[in-house]
Amino acid sequence: MNNLNDVLKTLAADIEETENLLRGLDESDWSRHTPAPGWTVTDQVAHLTFIFRLAKTAAADPDTFRGIAAKAAENFDGAVNAALQQFNGLPPAELLARFRSEGDASVEALAAVPAQSVVPWLVNPLPPAVLASAGIMELFGHGQDIADALGVRREPGESLRHLAQFAVLTRDFGYLARGLTPPQEPFRFELTTPAGEVLEFGPEDAAQKITGPVHDFCLLVTRRRHRDDLALTATGEEADRWLDIAQAYRGPAGEGRTPGQFADPCCD
Numbered sequence: 001m002n003n004l005n006d007v008l009k010t011l012a013a014d015i016e017e018t019e020n021l022l023r024g025l026d027e028s029d030w031s032r033h034t035p036a037p038g039w040t041v042t043d044q045v046a047h048l049t050f051i052f053r054l055a056k057t058a059a060a061d062p063d064t065f066r067g068i069a070a071k072a073a074e075n076f077d078g079a080v081n082a083a084l085q086q087f088n089g090l091p092p093a094e095l096l097a098r099f100r101s102e103g104d105a106s107v108e109a110l111a112a113v114p115a116q117s118v119v120p121w122l123v124n125p126l127p128p129a130v131l132a133s134a135g136i137m138e139l140f141g142h143g144q145d146i147a148d149a150l151g152v153r154r155e156p157g158e159s160l161r162h163l164a165q166f167a168v169l170t171r172d173f174g175y176l177a178r179g180l181t182p183p184q185e186p187f188r189f190e191l192t193t194p195a196g197e198v199l200e201f202g203p204e205d206a207a208q209k210i211t212g213p214v215h216d217f218c219l220l221v222t223r224r225r226h227r228d229d230l231a232l233t234a235t236g237e238e239a240d241r242w243l244d245i246a247q248a249y250r251g252p253a254g255e256g257r258t259p260g261q262f263a264d265p266c267c268d
Contacts, residue, residue: 002162004129008107010158011132014139015103018048021146021154022096030092034145035224037255041149044142045099046087051138052102055131058119059109069122106135123250133166137248141222148224148262156194156215164191164214167221167248168201174245177253183208183238191217208236210243221248228259 022045030042039047058065087095110119110128118125126134136159147154168189172182188206191199191214199214210217212232219225220232220243227243234240247253 002129002133002165004111004127004132007129007132007136007162008111010162011135011139012104012107013157014136014143014159015052015100015107017154017157018139018143018146019096019100021143021150021152022099025092025150027092029150030095032149034149035257035261036145039145040088041146042088042092042095043084044146045095046084046090048138048142049087049095049099049102050084052099052106052135055106055119055135056102056109058121058131059106059113059128062120065120069120107132130166130169133162134249136162137166137222140218141224141249144219144222144224156218160193160214160218161199163218163221163248164189164199165201167217167246170221170248171242171246173250174242174247174253177247177251178245180245185238187239187242189217208234208239208242210234210239221246223247223254223256226257226259226261229257229262 022041025041030040030045032041033039034041034044036044054065054068057068087098090098110132113119113128117128119128119131121131121134140159140163143154168187171187175182185208186202186206188202188204188209189200190209190211191201192212193199193214210232212230216225216230216232220227220230223246232243234243245253
């Protein structure tokens with residue numbers, strides 16, 4: 001996994017970028033519907049705020065977090081809805097301030113975790129760099145929903161590198177979310193950054209291979225664009241199947257996005 005300091009630096013920058021995207025919006029903008037069915041911009045920010053509070057608590061107060069996680073395990077959807085209700089009733093300015101403070105606090109708490117330690121999380125304990133990468137994934141996906149609702153094009157940055165590696169680590173989530181058995185066979189990933197660098201993961205001789213722009217890859221694994229609108233290529237039957245089910249997060253896959261849903265696929 002990437003160096004913790006590098007991941008946290010990127011996470012902090014992504015938090016600031018998201019805050020800048022939201023700052024100065026009219027109250028009506030906060031009520032805009034996003035591509036996620038039933039979720040407004042406010043709901044997206046409330047969700048992110050809750051996720052950062054969870055990460056902060058997991059890193060700084062593991063015992064309290066375990067109690068929260070146990071309740072969430074009993075009713076995952078109920079826990080998500082309760083989290084939304086906890087924050088989405090706040091006035092926009094207060095919600096934005098809470099988002100920033102919880103985000104910053106999560107970065108500080110993860111930075112304070114002793115080296116070689118793990119942080120409890122919803123399914124398994126995670127190294128702090130992996131949990132921070134999960135935060136980058138959440139910001140990328142929900143931030144894309146917000147940007148789409150506002151008609152804003154985001155410039156891909158350093159977060160793509162960390163999110164791509166996280167998605168490779170979580171390759172099997174799409175199978176598990178659908179009750180499928182993940183293949184034992186490793187995949188090869190060759191993903192090109194906007195600067196032309198090729199990020200390589202997995203054995204060079206793997207029969208199953210995914211290639212294409214890393215930005216497209218990140219949009220795929222967060223299910224913010226349909227594979228038909230992305231310049232990703234699969235070699236091998238299992239790799240092709242994976243492009244249909246890829247997701248870098250636990251839990252239900254959600255509805256995803258439909259082909260041609262967006263006039264500007266944001267990936268050219």
